[in-house]
Amino acid sequence: MLHPDIKEVLYSEEEIAKVTKDLGAVLTEEYKDKYPLVIGILKGAVMFMTDLSRAMDCDLELDFMDVSSYGAGMESSGDVKIIKDLDTSVEGRDVLIVEDIIDTGRTLSYLIEIFRYRKAKSIKIVTLLDKKERRAVDLQADWVGIEVPNEFVVGYGLDYIEKHRNLPYIGVLKEEVYQ
Numbered sequence: 163m164l165h166p167d168i169k170e171v172l173y174s175e176e177e178i179a180k181v182t183k184d185l186g187a188v189l190t191e192e193y194k195d196k197y198p199l200v201i202g203i204l205k206g207a208v209m210f211m212t213d214l215s216r217a218m219d220c221d222l223e224l225d226f227m228d229v230s231s232y233g234a235g236m237e238s239s240g241d242v243k244i245i246k247d248l249d250t251s252v253e254g255r256d257v258l259i260v261e262d263i264i265d266t267g268r269t270l271s272y273l274i275e276i277f278r279y280r281k282a283k284s285i286k287i288v289t290l291l292d293k294k295e296r297r298a299v300d301l302q303a304d305w306v307g308i309e310v311p312n313e314f315v316v317g318y319g320l321d322y323i324e325k326h327r328n329l330p331y332i333g334v335l336k337e338e339v340y341q
């Protein structure tokens with residue numbers, strides 16, 4: 163049943179699974195002899211990371227990093243903080259950053275700067291969702307699952323004040339929920 167806070171489902175569980183499987187096949191080819199360090203950005207990317215990595219039929223290493231730029235609101239502050247760093251060194255590694263959504267691009271441009279400074283061999287980005295209209299900095303993903311309209315979306319990892327990450331689909335919140 164549709165959650166009462168959700169106005170509309172944008173992408174169903176089945177559509178997300180198909181996009182993820184297709185991206186997994188492309189990434190399998192790209193990384194089959196590279197033993198990449200696949201880095202999920204907590205918490206939003208958790209669902210996508212677990213499904214995508216299982217769709218990649220090659221050896222890889224998983225790690226997680228938690229950065230925050232949004233606080234509790236709906237607007238990125240641009241002030242990115244590391245909440246949890248990686249356990250692994252990126253030096254000399256082929257790094258694949260996994261994100262649930264790119265919005266302003268600030269989170270990822272900060273991470274790319276850090277991984278460059280730490281001497282990663284290559285740094286690429288895969289994101290399930292790309293909200294291109296909202297970009298505030300020059301940042302492009304290498305692989306995009308779905309381009310999303312400029313609406314606040316939740317589900318499949320994405321939250322509104324920590325809620326709705328567990329919805330199996332991606333939907334748009336009703337205005338009355340955040341107004």
Ligand SMILES: O=P(O)(O)OC[C@H]1O[C@H](OP(=O)(O)OP(=O)(O)O)[C@H](O)[C@@H]1O
Nearest residue numbers: 204205206231232238265266267268269
């Ligand atoms: O392109 P940007 O404007 O930087 O926004 C995208 C980032 O914002 C969200 O994370 P958030 O910082 O809200 O934390 P969360 O993943 O724990 O929800 C999302 O998961 C991305 O990581």
Ligand code: HPA
Nearest residue numbers: 265313314315316320321
């Ligand atoms: O549309 C969004 N939904 C949830 N979290 C987000 N972080 C950036 N954009 C979004």
Ligand SMILES: [Mg+2]
Nearest residue numbers: 203204205206
């Ligand atoms: Mg995030």
